[in-house]
Amino acid sequence: MNCQAAQEAILLSDDPARVAEQVDSDLARHLAGCAACQSFAARLARIESLAGSLPTAGSAQGKQALLDRARSEPTILNPRRRWYIGRPLASAIAAVLLLGIGLSAWIWNGFRQQNQPEAAVVEQLIDFDLALADDQAAPQQREQYYDTQAPRLRSAVQNARLSDEDRRLATNLLEHGSFLSHSNDPVERAERFCDLSDLLVARMGSAAAAGDEMAVQRFGGHYGRVQKGLGANLQRLKALAVVNPEANKQRIERLERLAKRQQDAENRLRKLAEKSPARAKRVLQRMIENAERQGRKPLVDPNFDPTAR
Amino acid sequence: MKLHRSGEPDNRRVGGLAFDALVEEHWEAVYRLVYHLSSNVHDAQDLAQETFLKAMAARASFKPGTNLRAWLLRIASNTFLDLRRRKKTARATPMELEPPVEHPDAAAGNETMQLVASAIRQLDDTQRTVFLLRTQEDLSFREIADVLKTSEETARWHMMQARRKLMKQLDGKV
Numbered sequence: 001m002n003c004q005a006a007q008e009a010i011l012l013s014d015d016p017a018r019v020a021e022q023v024d025s026d027l028a029r030h031l032a033g034c035a036a037c038q039s040f041a042a043r044l045a046r047i048e049s050l051a052g053s054l055p056t057a058g059s060a061q062g063k064q065a066l067l068d069r070a071r072s073e074p075t076i077l078n079p080r081r082r083w084y085i086g087r088p089l090a091s092a093i094a095a096v097l098l099l100g101i102g103l104s105a106w107i108w109n110g111f112r113q114q115n116q117p118e119a120a121v122v123e124q125l126i127d128f129d130l131a132l133a134d135d136q137a138a139p140q141q142r143e144q145y146y147d148t149q150a151p152r153l154r155s156a157v158q159n160a161r162l163s164d165e166d167r168r169l170a171t172n173l174l175e176h177g178s179f180l181s182h183s184n185d186p187v188e189r190a191e192r193f194c195d196l197s198d199l200l201v202a203r204m205g206s207a208a209a210a211g212d213e214m215a216v217q218r219f220g221g222h223y224g225r226v227q228k229g230l231g232a233n234l235q236r237l238k239a240l241a242v243v244n245p246e247a248n249k250q251r252i253e254r255l256e257r258l259a260k261r262q263q264d265a266e267n268r269l270r271k272l273a274e275k276s277p278a279r280a281k282r283v284l285q286r287m288i289e290n291a292e293r294q295g296r297k298p299l300v301d302p303n304f305d306p307t308a309r
Numbered sequence: 310m311k312l313h314r315s316g317e318p319d320n321r322r323v324g325g326l327a328f329d330a331l332v333e334e335h336w337e338a339v340y341r342l343v344y345h346l347s348s349n350v351h352d353a354q355d356l357a358q359e360t361f362l363k364a365m366a367a368r369a370s371f372k373p374g375t376n377l378r379a380w381l382l383r384i385a386s387n388t389f390l391d392l393r394r395r396k397k398t399a400r401a402t403p404m405e406l407e408p409p410v411e412h413p414d415a416a417a418g419n420e421t422m423q424l425v426a427s428a429i430r431q432l433d434d435t436q437r438t439v440f441l442l443r444t445q446e447d448l449s450f451r452e453i454a455d456v457l458k459t460s461e462e463t464a465r466w467h468m469m470q471a472r473r474k475l476m477k478q479l480d481g482k483v
Contacts, residue, residue, distance in 0.1 A: 011469045011476075014450070040476075047475055047483055050425045051444040056344040062354030063336045066361060070328055077321055077328055077365045 001026040006037045010044060017045035121153075121160045125173035126196075126222045128153060132180035133193045139184055146181030150174070169203060186237055187254050190230065194261050197226045201265050201272075204284070208276045216280040220287050227262075227290065234258065323368045324377040332361055338378055338446055339385045345441050346389045348430050356392060360385040376452060383456045386438050393434065421483055428478040436471035439464055 001009075009027045013019045019041050020031045031037050070077055128149055132142050157170045176192055183189050200223040207215035237255060266288060273284035323331050339360050344353035363384050364371075371380055429437060435457070442448045442456060453464040 008469075011472045012465060016472075043479075043483065044472060044476060047425060047472075047479060048444045050422060050483070051429060051440065052447075054345065054422060054426055054429075054445070056341055056353075058350035058354055059337065059340045059344070062340060062357055063332060065354065066336075066358045067329060067332060069358075076362055 001030045003030075003034060003037055006030045006034065007040050010037070010041045015045075016041045016048065121156050121162065122166060122170055122173070123218070123222070124156065125153060125170055125177070126200075126226075129173055129176050129180060129196055130225060132177050133189060133196070142181050146177060150177060150181075153177075165203075165206060169199060172199060187251055187258075190234060190237060190258060191254070193226065193230050194258050197223065197230060197265060198261070200226060201268050205268070205272055208272055208280050208284075211277060213277060213280045213283075216276070217283050220283045224287060224290060227287075230262070321365065321368075323364055323371055324373065324380075326377075328361070328365060331364070335378055335381050336361075339381055341445055342382055342438075342441055343385050343389055345426075345429065345445070346386070346434070346437060347392070348426075352392065356385065356388050359388050363388060376455070378446070379448060379452045379456050382442065382446065382448075383458070386456060390434065424479060424482050425475075428475050431478060432471050432474060436467050436474070439467040440471040440475075443468055 006027055010016050010019055013027075020028050020038070022028050031041065131145060154174060157167070157174065160170075162170060173196070176196055179192055180189060183192070200219050204216050204219045204223065207213075207219060234255065237251075269284055269288050273281050273288065276284060321328055326334065336357065340353060340357040343356035343360070344350070347353050347356060360381060364381055367384070371377065429440065432440060438457065439453055442453045443450075448456070450461045450464045450468070453468075454461045457464060
């Protein structure tokens with residue numbers, strides 16, 4: 001383990017003051033012979049100890065004021081009473097407004113589904129994949145989500161009037177979902193996430209070629225969301241790769257391949273923007289600018305040697 | 310319309326504690342969190358009071374046997390975020406942070422403490438919340454994940470980012 005990996009591990013530890021106590025770990029072995037990393041852990045432990053004892057002001061007065069208020073106005077502890085008795089008009093207005101908004105949304109949704117059934121199915125599938133690609137969800141949650149949603153979506157794909165191209169896209173999205181629901185390898189999941197991103201670029205290309213600016217905008221929105229999720233996952237993976245020296249080399253190679261694929265997708269978008277109509281062009285250019293902003297940081301630190309121990 | 314009858318003690322308990330006892334037992338933890346999140350005595354007092362009133366209003370949603378302090382801290386951090394959003398909407402500018410009022414017992418001119426407090430204020434809301442819950446409340450990453458309704462891995466990730474920023478900010482100072 002080198003110093004960078006050791007310091008990353010210290011930053012990820014439960015308690016920097018106790019990292020040296022894990023006798024059989026690579027980190028403890030490194031710390032035993034490295035004064036710089038010992039000092040790094042000690043400094044972090046001191047900061048956390050100071051943070052733990054930061055003083056506060058105004059606490060006692062605030063507590064007393066609350067207790068006094070609860071004694072003099074017991075109704076504050078029973079807000080439902082105040083709500084129903086004190087504000088019947090506000091409740092009625094809010095109920096009417098909510099009903100109005102709900103009805104409008106229902107009518108609008110029905111109108112959209114009637115006019116764009118294929119778009120509705122594909123959009124639902126993209127949302128489905130995005131939810132399953134979220135690395136922050138626990139594996140069990142992902143599987144449960146897949147089991148509850150997949151049958152309904154499969155049936156929606158079967159019954160929807162889809163073009164051949166949309167049907168292929170929908171089938172691909174369903175397969176992605178199935179994979180994402182049971183895979184726990186974060187790099188492999190990021191690779192599939194990247195596949196989804198490529199699919200959307202291809203779909204935007206078809207829409208731009210057909211002059212369908214609305215579809216370019218719609219898929220552009222999805223592409224932006226996928227890119228944002230992918231960027232966050234890749235940053236997390238980079239950090240985890242640094243603290244897992246066993247798997248580093250292969251993992252970093254795969255992450256670099258992913259970065260290259262993102263660069264290729266960006267180039268395809270640039271070419272697409274050049275030959276698209278004005279509105280679609282603006283959408284595509286915005287996406288390229290966002291992608292460029294997200295891609296400023298190098299995916300992998302060029303000074304990091306994954307083979308060093 | 311079914312109303313709650315006032316003065317009925319069983320209806321006013323959270324995790325087996327009546328309101329006064331709940332406040333006595335958990336006020337410090339809640340106040341400490343919202344004080345260091347808002348860096349402002351007046352906001353901290355309002356936020357802590359609102360947290361306990363919300364907890365009473367939502368007492369039916371507390372699951373007996375789970376961590377009451379973590380539940381209250383979740384309400385507190387959400388209440389802080391609500392205030393932050395309201396202030397942003399009202400002013401269309403970031404929430405202004407008042408300089409923290411020094412605790413009367415704190416050693417006058419404790420420069421190191423002030424540097425640490427100032428560096429913590431520079432963290433973003435989530436990183437600051439995770440860092441404070443870990444260092445001040447000694448919650449495990451599992452409990453922090455419950456407070457933030459996220460995964461343990463993500464809580465660790467935010468802690469790592471917070472630590473990295475603090476080490477950088479306080480380089481050569483602490």
